[in-house]
Amino acid sequence: MILIARAGTEEAGMRLDDGAVRLFPQLSKTRVRKIIDWGGCTVAGAMVRVASRTLRAGDEIVLGVMEPERYREISYTRDELLLENADYLAVNKAAGLNCQRTPYQLKGTVEHAVALYLRSIGSQEPARVIHRLDRGTSGVMIFPKTKQAAAHISARLKEGRVEKIYWAIVAAEPESEQWEVDAPIAKVGSARYGVATPGREARTRFTVIGRGVGGFLVEARPLTGRTHQIRVHLAHCGLPIVGDSTYGGEQAPRMMLHCRAMTFTAADGGPVAAEAPLDAAFREACAGRGIPLVPAA
Template sequence: MSNKETLTFSGTSARLDLFLSENKPDYSRGLIQNLIKQGKVTVNGKERKPAWPLAEGDNVEIEWPSVENKTGLKDLIIFEDKNMFVINKPSGMLVHPQSPVWEENPAAAFIGEETLVSLILANPPKNFEKGITRAGLVHRLDKDTSGVMIIAKNSKTQDAMVEMFANREMHKTYEAIVCGVVPDDKGIINVPIGRVTGGKIKASELGREAVTEYSVLQRKETVSLMKLHPVTGRTNQLRVHMSWLGYPVLGDWLYKGATAPRLMLHSKSAEFEHPFTSKPVKFTVAPPKDFKDSWKNAK
């Protein structure tokens, strides 16, 4: 479905993109320019460029596209109660739109590619709190990382889970295929990381504390299958740490991993005390077929 809206320009002259940005402040100028370039905006029925000068009385029609969800949220859910649900996120799915506009205006989540957030907002699970901050997210996974992910259904649970992550009470385990033969059976990487120069996140003394525990599950001639536990939860931590160690994750183009069908990183399990029952819970999903095939076919 799409939502069409028509605005009439009144004034001497203005660029098309500036006019829409001023009249639709909830959407970034970049997002509006993309809609114009995609042909989702017309002036008097004709497609125009972002810099097109508007004249008095011009009718500007915007087609706000909705994401056509190809994935059913219920097909991803592996556990659900009245306070939270746990999914097996597929590789290739963004957790949320790259532009932060959606946090203030949820409608923006339906512009662009399918994301986990758009799935949740389009068809929320039972007992999902309307208007909950960040659609209930308490953590995230990279687009190409697969596996266990937890989403809160209400603000009380969200606050409790965020605090749990902050206090390092969430034990997460990943599996990764890395380039090279890691010599030590196990070890700890305690190396600060951060985006210290405005570029990509990397290991740096000026970064924030980051600790990763690792162990080798299997080795081949050119790759190793790893078990990784992030003690801290920094963005891109496992990818940065394995690259720093000299064994980047297979398929990690950003940190110089060898080419692969996708980033070979999988969130295998999450273990914690339920915030309201205090009972220990653990959710586990095996790596998907593409991950297993990459390991099987590696030399």
Template structure:
């Protein structure tokens, strides 16, 4: 059956700061959710045309755009996604009739999206609890918040409409306590600081975000240094807001990206002195971005009782943390105060 959803037509003028971008990259920077693959499809199918600019310009992905150009894009509907139950192992930390708390491993995508239509946490949840189907968004049923694919740690998931509404309202009011631990490159100067900024998609790289946008959503992260090694800093990050990639962006824009986070510059350093040789050898073993959602606190949506959950280091990072920081790698519990700005 043909897709009869409406087609949106947009006009895009090239601003000076976008001059020189490839056309596919320009489309991705201007259209929310546009991927390179989707942009290429629009171009090959003739859904992009030049309204102003050189008459002999050939419309293709590799065309370099200039500030005199204006394009018209007939946005085609995205393929509709749905989530199906799949027998995928879940690590359940807590469960009752209203909600469950899971420990998501690094590498597991939270919900279906283009390029990840199956094999996600949501598929596993639907296999575990079929009644969650249709609870909220059709491919994010029960989800109150998310963590990145290569971040590990705690997530709360609602099992009823009432729980989803109440937890969602608490999340919107920043009433969930979420603590992460990260290993950042370099030594943060201050022991405590609060990172603030306007958060938005990066203007030229749609895979990234920035907290230096002229127009965006407020993002606030409270940072506390637990320990330092010659090449790294062990940091607890407490989220006041919950924007996409927020901790990763804030640390990167402070000049201390998370180790293993290639998107934001957290590549492993080369040893420069004998003093840094040990650190560099340890960091070469980091399998992914060293970010772990280790503590979660919230009010139970039905009973009103406070719930608190804490994890230790995940198995793929525990030896690395201990080798770099020794006894200082012990994570502070939610009962221990950390800097809140």
């Protein structure tokens, strides 16, 4: 929820937190301070994270209000990285985290945590988000450490030369062990996409890699990069992902979609590869449905 108000003469000279409470009486001062601290406040179009900022008459204040349970501190240490070299680092994004800042938050996003890590190693480079995972998806995210590395991986992504492997749990039995979906995707709602014409070209290859008594583990290799592509293509096949309520999946603690691996060739010709382990919720979902996992998982 976005709240917008303009400071008047009554709020001029007040602290930002005091003025915000006056303008948004439905929020407590503690809640306002948390929103400011987490990067969910702008004043006159600029993000402000200092509650004592003095207001001026006419300042437009925008607060992004999210559910209290969404506030979650995250950070990365060198030992937690999936990959780090001179040009790239990779992290295992947890399900439930936003990849990048939103009108609701900066702090608590993967982008912010990576930016803090870069500063901790003496780098002044920003955390450049060059590919995204949905909030409910876990797995590999690769960040370039330089402007040149960002240009290189961005070009590889645009050319379809970054191999991405996802794992998904579905409840229904696929009709084939391997298949490919070539079906255009278009936006069909405020936060929904679907197979539709006209739409953007979208192709995904699927392979069943695990069978259980109550579900199936499917490997997905997207050959294009459309929003919600794997989710939409599986739902189009009558195989909505477990936990994906947007597209008809069975209820679960999280959406069971995981970016298992990403691989591409660096500018110097060497390989860049990262592989992310499964979290406890994904493993438990497989175990609960009798789906065996290979030892390397």
